[in-house]
Amino acid sequence: MKRSLEYFPVQLFAVIMGLSGLTIAFAKAWHFLYLDSFENIYKTLLFLNTVLFFGVFITYIIKWIKHPQAVQKEFNHPIKSSFAAAISISFLLVSIAYYDYAPSVSIVFWWIGAPLHLFFTYKVMKFWIEHKFEVGHINPAWFIPIVGNVLIPVVGIDAQPEMVNIFFYAIGIFFWLVLFTIVIYRMIFHNPLGKRLLPTFFILIAPPAVGFISYFRITFGLIDTDSLFLYFIALFIFVLLLTMIKQFIKLQFFISWWAYTFPMAALTIATILMDSAYNNNLTYYGSIFLLSVTTLLVAFVAYKTFIAVKNQKICIPEEE
Numbered sequence: 001m002k003r004s005l006e007y008f009p010v011q012l013f014a015v016i017m018g019l020s021g022l023t024i025a026f027a028k029a030w031h032f033l034y035l036d037s038f039e040n041i042y043k044t045l046l047f048l049n050t051v052l053f054f055g056v057f058i059t060y061i062i063k064w065i066k067h068p069q070a071v072q073k074e075f076n077h078p079i080k081s082s083f084a085a086a087i088s089i090s091f092l093l094v095s096i097a098y099y100d101y102a103p104s105v106s107i108v109f110w111w112i113g114a115p116l117h118l119f120f121t122y123k124v125m126k127f128w129i130e131h132k133f134e135v136g137h138i139n140p141a142w143f144i145p146i147v148g149n150v151l152i153p154v155v156g157i158d159a160q161p162e163m164v165n166i167f168f169y170a171i172g173i174f175f176w177l178v179l180f181t182i183v184i185y186r187m188i189f190h191n192p193l194g195k196r197l198l199p200t201f202f203i204l205i206a207p208p209a210v211g212f213i214s215y216f217r218i219t220f221g222l223i224d225t226d227s228l229f230l231y232f233i234a235l236f237i238f239v240l241l242l243t244m245i246k247q248f249i250k251l252q253f254f255i256s257w258w259a260y261t262f263p264m265a266a267l268t269i270a271t272i273l274m275d276s277a278y279n280n281n282l283t284y285y286g287s288i289f290l291l292s293v294t295t296l297l298v299a300f301v302a303y304k305t306f307i308a309v310k311n312q313k314i315c316i317p318e319e320e
Contacts (some may be wrong), residue, residue, distance in 0.1 A: 005059070006067040007315045010074050012056050013086035014258035019049045021265025022298045025291055026231045028095035046097055053094050059089070070138040076180050077135040079197070081127060085145035085219035088117035092151045093262075099155055107145065110155045114168075116233060117152065120145050121171065135186050139193055140203035141259070142183070146175040147207040150214045165289045169214055176207040198248065199256045201241060205263035223277045231274060234267050252303045255314070261301055264294040 030038040064071045074080045091113030098106040119129040124145040150172030153165035183204070187193075193200070212230040216223065241248075251257075268290040274284035308314055 003312055003315045005063050005315065006070045007106070007317055008059055008063045009314075010060065010071075010080060010083045010086065011255045011258070013083065013090050014058075014255070014262070015052050015302075016049070016056055016090040017086060017093055018253045018261025018265065018298055018301065019045065019052060020090065021269070022092070022098050022260040022294055023049050023097040023270045024296060025265050025272070026172065026206055027097065027121075027270050028292055031100060033274050033284065034236060039165055043101065046101060049094065051098060053090060055318055057087070058270060063175050075123075076127070078131075078133055079139065079141060081124060082144045085117060085120040087152060088113050088120050089144065089148045091116060092148070092155070096151070097153050097296045103182070106155055107159055110159055111154075112253070114152050114156060114159075117145075117148050118168075121149060135182075135190050138179075138182055138186050139197050140200040142179055143176065143203050143207055146179060146279045147172045147210065150176075150207065150210045162218070165218055168220060169211075172207070172214075173211055176211070176221070180207070181205075195251055196254045196256055198251060199254070199259040202203075202260045204237045205234050205241070206266050208237070209263065209266035209270045213266065213273060216273050221277070223274065223303045230280045234270060238264075238267055253308060255305070255308075257301045257304060261294070261298050264297055268294045 023042060026038050026042040026045060029035050030042055032187035060071075075084050080297050091109050096108045096112055098109065122139045149168040152168040156168065208230040212227050212234065215227045215230065219227075248260075268287065271283060272287045275287050304313075
């Protein structure tokens with residue numbers, strides 16, 4: 001099958017999301033769990049994440065220059081269009097990853113990612129409104145362009161006034177609830193998701209987990225009923241997905257497997273922040289457990305991706 005830059009998938013930005021999430025998780029474990037041995041792991045992951053980010057981003061820009069029609073096709077696709085916002089989210093996550101190491105670099109990435117993500121939010125929502133979709137088109141990946149706004153206050157609280165950050169937080173949380181209702185309706189009353197999209201179920205963990213993290217930043221470390229509401233929704237969905245584990249372990253590898261990684265990293269980070277407030281064995285060992293699971297998961301999916309690249313299964317035409 002012909003391999004070409006034309007088929008370089010926008011979904012590969014999910015790789016940056018997953019690796020960035022793991023990098024941030026190790027940074028928080030280093031600072032909040034006082035695990036000094038994690039400092040070098042964090043810095044190594046940060047370096048790898050930065051190199052990979054620029055590799056994927058520059059390659060996609062070259063694709064946009066050489067094959068603009070292919071990029072336009074992805075941006076107008078009912079499913080792939082949602083992954084376009086993973087570009088701006090990657091900027092935001094790299095920004096957060098640098099926050100504990102080089103705040104000035106972090107702010108630069110934030111200033112690129114925040115307005116770019118607002119642009120993608122308006123573009124995708126306009127696309128949804130102006131085109132006709134079937135309920136079967138919706139899947140958890142649709143959360144990406146909207147709920148990504150909740151990430152902006154994590155660094156934005158140090159870059160912009162509180163009202164600006166609450167603006168982004170409100171957009172993400174409100175439309176998460178709207179889309180979550182539609183996604184649940186689709187899951188119950190329509191055909192099941194295809195095998196290629198099954199891993200996107202894990203995206204359901206991300207909005208409440210990231211919402212908890214963002215709320216923690218906006219309120220300068222406050223954990224109250226509202227934030228606990230978000231955290232326990234994320235935890236409940238995680239346990240629910242564990243009961244469905246047989247459906248996931250027998251799946252053939254797709255790039256969509258990276259959908260497992262960032263949501264797990266977000267839940268791990270949220271649990272570490274919980275431990276910073278409660279400081280008990282449950283939250284501490286829960287943090288260690290989730291960090292271990294997320295690390296193994298990212299390593300395994302990265303290995304499967306490497307094998308797919310080696311076997312020339314990437315940058316080929318996909319089945320619609």
